[in-house]
Amino acid sequence: MSWRKEQRRAERGYHHGNLKEALLQAALGLIAEKGAAGFTFADAARMAGVSAAAPYRHFRDRDELLSSIAQRGFEQFEQRLTEAWDDGRPDTVTAFERVGRAYLAFAREEPAFYNAMFESGLPVDANPALQAASERAFNVIRAAAERLAALAPPGTPRPPAMMMALHIWSMAHGVASLFSRGDAARRKLPMSPDELLEAEVLIYLRGLGFPTDRRPQAKSAEPPPVPPEASSGSGVPPGGPWGKPK
Secondary structure (H helix, E strand, O other), X not given: OHHHHXXXXXXXXXXXXXXXXXXXXXXXXXXXXXXXXXXOHHHHHHHHOOOOOHHHHOOOXXXXXXXXXXXXXHHHHHHHHHHHHHHHOOOHHHHHHHHHHHXXXXXXXOHHHHHHHHOOOOOHHHOHHHHHXXXXXXXXXXXXXXXXXXXXXXXXXXXXXXXXXHHHHHHHHHHHHHHOOOOXXXXXXXXXXXXXXXXXXXXXXXXXXXXXXXXXXXXXXXXXXXXXXXXXXXXXXXXXXXXXXX
């Protein structure tokens, strides 16, 4: 008798609402509370107020439910990164720094999505839709890295854009996972995660010999005068790569 009542309640919920969306929202709530590995398919059904059999209308199993959440997360992630990149305006370095801040903000503001995307242990290549969504998000970082690679001064070896994209993605992901996540596992820092990531990227780019000026300098007929303390020919401004100390 109790099973019949639960089934009728689930059917009413299914007809007057969106069962698939209810299950996705229930699973997101459980991920936020317990992590991607901390709940079962039945837990998601219970949280959505439906029978344990009801989720099978839309999902083969718990992994398929998690894949749907991760896919939605990557779609939102791609949108955030694309808006931040804004096709490299007003200049490549400024736009790229915005991408880094958007990466960290997503991890902080959407911890359940971020957990499902990167910490669920799902084989991304086993789900074509999930793989495509994840690659579209990464391609924003790769496109930005290609523009950064184009800043290499003449005579400076230009690293492959894919390698740069993977390096910078690793930096962003490390800072996000350790210091910018929106749950209790976030570690404390003596500076903001945004500042840490910005410093990492600047050091990385300068180590490759790339200019990191925010905006292109106006061309002049004559080169600017060289201060006496910078005339050693090292190419490094007084006080090191961060500029003259105050």
